[in-house]
Amino acid sequence: MTQLRVVLIKPSKYSIDGSVERFKKGYMPNATLWHIASLTPERIGNVPIQVMTVDEYVWQDLSYLHWLHHDPDVITLVALVGVQSHQFHRALDLAAYARHHGVRHCIIGGPHPMTCDTTSLQGRGVSFALAEAELIWRQILEDALAGELQPVYGADQRWAEQLPSVVINPPSSTDLARYGAPVLGLYPVRGCPYRCNFCSVIKISGRQVRNPDIESTLESLRRAKRGGVKIIKFVSDNFNKFPQVRQLLQAMIDENIDLPFYCQCDTQIAKDPELVALLGRARCYEMFVGVESFSRKTLKAAGKHHNHPEQYAEIIRLCNEAGIRPHFSNIIGFPEDNEEEIRHHLEVLKTLRPRIVSFYILTPIPGTEQYDDFRKADLITERNLDRFDGSCYTWSHPNLSRTQLQDLLYYSYVNYYGFLLKSGKLPDDDLRFSVFCRYMAGNKKHPMAGGFDRILVDTMTDYSALRRQTYDIDFSPLPDSLSLSAQDENLNRLADWRMKRPVENVSA
Ligand code: B12
Ligand code: SF4
Incomplete structure (x- = not known):
């Protein structure tokens, strides 16, 4: 029986000197990692799912990069999670690294792809998640199992009207010790x-x-x-x-x-x-x-x-x-x-x-x-x-x-x-x-910035050739903002309706 290995990575960012920002101790475990890990079922059908989590900010060596290599015994899905704008290049590079090492299923999600236009980077082997995980994560897992991810998920609806109950499982003691x-x-x-x-x-x-x-x-x-x-x-x-x-x-x-x-x-x-x-x-x-x-x-x-x-x-x-x-x-x-x-x-x-x-x-x-x-x-x-x-x-x-x-x-x-x-x-x-x-x-x-005592392990130059090869860019152009779908606009209108009168006037 095959297995689905889901590698969830919260990417770090490149500092001004080009190094990947890493700390001896982090400020707190990244909430997105544990949230999405907890949204992942133990199995789909009879296929067991194994979840690995990496918060790059506190990972002090590169051992986790092995999980970004093709393993013939499992189906690997690499998901870059909680990606903010200043972490977007790092996310692109990790996805390019995984693709280069034979991983077929890579996806980038979080604040940046949800709110910014990534069209020019789409269709190059890396998928983008434009919606909350609650809406699309199950589909992504099923598509990885079926053999192919769609280039984009969640373009029609960013937010779930009703949020499902999700119980969050805490990090292991080994992971907690990184903070x-x-x-x-x-x-x-x-x-x-x-x-x-x-x-x-x-x-x-x-x-x-x-x-x-x-x-x-x-x-x-x-x-x-x-x-x-x-x-x-x-x-x-x-x-x-x-x-x-x-x-x-x-x-x-x-x-x-x-x-x-x-x-x-x-x-x-x-x-x-x-x-x-x-x-x-x-x-x-x-x-x-x-x-x-x-x-x-x-x-x-x-x-x-x-x-x-x-x-x-x-x-x-x-x-x-x-x-x-x-x-x-x-x-x-x-x-x-x-x-x-x-x-x-x-x-x-x-x-x-x-x-x-x-x-x-x-x-x-x-x-x-x-x-x-x-x-x-x-x-x-x-x-x-x-x-x-912000700095x-x-x-x-x-x-x-x-x-x-x-x-x-x-x-x-x-x-x-x-x-x-x-x-x-x-x-x-x-x-x-x-x-x-x-x-x-x-x-x-x-x-x-998210942690204490910076350490130097790797730098952007270690990944820049792969970035160019995969996306044909040295740096991502400044993106256009993504507009909301009619469904998402409607949900926002509900907020105005609940407040009874335009928000600008409330308690002004
Ligand atoms: C906690 C927090 C921090 C903590 C982070 C601690 C940590 N270790 O994680 C601290 C205080 C260190 C911090 C610092 C900063 N933060 Co901050 N932070 C937040 C905050 C309040 C919550 C983030 C969070 O944990 N959310 C909970 C998780 C579950 O939600 P989520 O990541 O959004 O994930 C959901 C979706 O995005 C989606 N999703 C995410 N990933 C993926 C992946 C896939 C595959 C799929 C399908 C879906 C998906 O599904 C998830 C569940 O619905 C947000 C505000 C907010 N409410 O979002 C700002 C926010 C993320 N921070 C922001 C910023 C700018 C910063 C700072 C740069 C400075 C600042 N102005 O605060 C620094 C940067 C430091 C750093 N190292 O990143 C911005 C990011 C903007 C952007 N578009 O890039 C936000 C949105 C706030 C804002 N001001 O607008 N932050
Ligand atoms: S009060 Fe303003 S800054 Fe704070 S979360 Fe709401 S819109 Fe954003």
Whole structure:
């Protein structure tokens, strides 16, 4: 009897020096790998399926490349998962490597192929997944077994209206040991009703908030606990928009799940003190909030109408009261920003004193509304997708040069965490994190890049000939954004209908 071997790889990215970014320890296991592994049945018909998982960021040797070679005893399917724009070249190269070594079935899926036009790269032996795995993964597996993949999957529908219950199996203890702590990422709800122009989440998951039943999330939590996971990261955007969030949290408390967790909320959480208190009781230890800017004018121009800077202090107060550490995420380099404005932003942040902060450079992420606007206005200066990672200068800013913006990015980290370290006794975790962020940024490395202690194993030049041979390119051209199908537009309209009135006006 034959066997289907599914090799799931979360590709890393190429750094500025051309090396494949790898770390001695990762920040957290990539959620997509475990999500898709858990969506994979144990067998189809009488054919058993074996799943291998590789998170390239933490793989410190190249032994996994053997799984990308043809093996006459099994049918191999190589799937590059969760591929973001800055990881797209690396994904193309790994697929080319597998094709070159005789693997017939290779597919690339995730944020980039879902939201960007890959037509010019199609029909060259590598397939593309343009929809959520819940809609198309089974078909891909069946086609691999039947002997041939289609060039493209999911072109007609990006999002499932109803999400099936999926119970996530945690990584093995060997895999968990590759990370700084035994963490698991879970995605119990997806979609966001807002319309921020720089955001690709609404293009990847849509504006209609959708979730599988909460029992599957509870079962994932139980399995995580039994499997040695000590921390959960709910990677869903805007956990507070999850209609069943209260039931889930109450069930976690009633069952004494007792796993500390991180979640992301939008700034409207400021108006929901009961939810913050409930989150605290359910053991939320960190709440990530995209505050982005303190300028209401800038926020409005970015379509982030629901952010009201005067409410930010209340979020910190509520979090502190509930024993949750607030994490404020900031964007620098909005079109309205200048150096003085960014320095002023830092000073305001210090008066609020969130325990964790992160900073990113405004990046026109392919697939977003802002990317389309900037492209039309011929503002995008960077041609290499590897650089669209939130830490690089990619477009012609009216007030800030490349050097100014990049220096301000690292300065913001050094300055803020330096301030925290000087300003008094910090809890141990905060102290370690502050030292880490200040050290990384001091060495001009982005602290949120995904891991600690970089190691050098391989570089882009090891793969560039194969890239040229397979796709006839040295670098992928900047893509057009993919438009939504009528079905997906309808689902988005449902989000507007649910909100009763246009989202832009809600709480503006
Ligand atoms: C968690 C997270 C992180 C973590 C990652 C930790 C880790 N080890 O994975 C951290 C904090 C390190 C991080 C960092 C960054 N991130 Co991030 N991150 C996320 C977040 C919130 C969740 C991702 C996730 O786990 N989703 C859960 C999984 C299950 O969903 P999924 O990957 O989308 O997979 C589904 C589909 O895409 C599809 N699919 C995926 N792969 C495949 C493959 C096949 C074959 C098929 C059929 C289907 C399929 O099916 C899956 C199930 O439905 C997303 C936002 C979001 N909601 O998507 C941003 C997001 C992915 N990040 C983004 C960015 C830009 C970054 C940063 C560059 C900086 C920044 N601005 O945040 C850095 C880069 C660092 C790095 N090394 O990549 C962007 C990517 C945009 C893009 N189009 O490329 C997103 C979308 C957020 C945004 N701002 O728009 N991030
Ligand atoms: S609130 Fe967050 S997830 Fe929603 S559209 Fe804005 S940036 Fe994206």
